[in-house]
Amino acid sequence: MAEVVSGYRERRSRLADAVVWTNTNITGTTALPVLPDGCMDLLWSDGRLLVAGPDTRAYPADGRVGTRWVGIRFAPGYAPALLGVPAHELRNRRVELAELWPAATARRFAEQVGAARDQPAALEAIALRRAYDTEPPDPVLRRIVGALDAGWSVAATAEAAGLGARVLHRRSLAAFGYGPKTLARILRLQRALAVARSGVPLADTAFRTGFADQAHLARDVRELAGMPLSELLARS
Known part of the structure; x- marks a missing residue:
């Protein structure tokens, strides 16, 4: 059986x-x-x-050689308003768009993308049309993500957002798919991987990105990424 590698490309x-x-x-x-x-x-x-809903664990990549995927990745908190479904209902799931939108509409859009010469642009056009008819996400969601990504505590984030702890948790479930503590942990992992991949020693990476120590970083990587930190970095 052939092994596979991702021929990945992205643009804003x-x-x-x-x-x-x-x-x-x-x-x-x-x-x-x-x-x-x-x-x-x-x-x-x-x-x-x-x-693709918000993940709390690593999701296996498609291993079929030659399979092409086209996607739009929405920043945390953006997609639920666009799709019309709370994020927590899609946590750790991949669902057909026809389960969320009218089946005939989803089928027509899928056919449009499949027939397009520029499939990424066709998919983007569908999302743009939907966004035009949808209320934008509440600006407070951006503040929540920014605070947690900066390493603020959940309590400090709630205060900065002008929300009580319970309201913050409820809003986070709907917008991000999980509570603020889990979102903070996932954002911290992504920060740490970015720093480590730049060549910073792991002990320094852990210190810079809010982990107690290198062992704490390694535990989070294993739990969230499903593999040891050394293997993840070697394959990145």
Whole structure:
């Protein structure tokens, strides 16, 4: 059986805080799983439109050689308003868009993307039209993400957002798919990986990104990414 590697490309979307990407599996080394990042994606592949909900654990990559994926990755908190479904209902799930929107509409959009010469642009156009008819996300969501990504405590984040702890938790479930503590942990992991991949020693990486020590960083990577830190960095 052939091994696969991700032929991944991305660009910034015309949608605010979104990225348009393509991924085609080609022969090579085994592709990394999709790591939790707080985001949600609208996906097209093999004539189907799907939604990738927010993950709390690594999601296996598609191992079929030659399979092409086209996607739009929405920043944390953006997709639920666009899709019309609370994020927690899609946590750790990949669902057909037809389960969320009228089936005929989803099928027509999937056919449009499949027939397009520029499939990423066609998928982006669908999302843009939907965004035009949808109320934008509450600005407080951006403040919540910014505070947690800066390493603020949940209590400090709630105060900065002008929300009580219970309201913050409820709003976070609907917008991000999980509570603020989990979102903070996932954002911290992504910060740490970015720093480590730049060549910073792991002990310094842990200190800079809010972990108690290198062992704490290693535990979080194993729990959230499903593999040892050394293996993840070697394959990145």
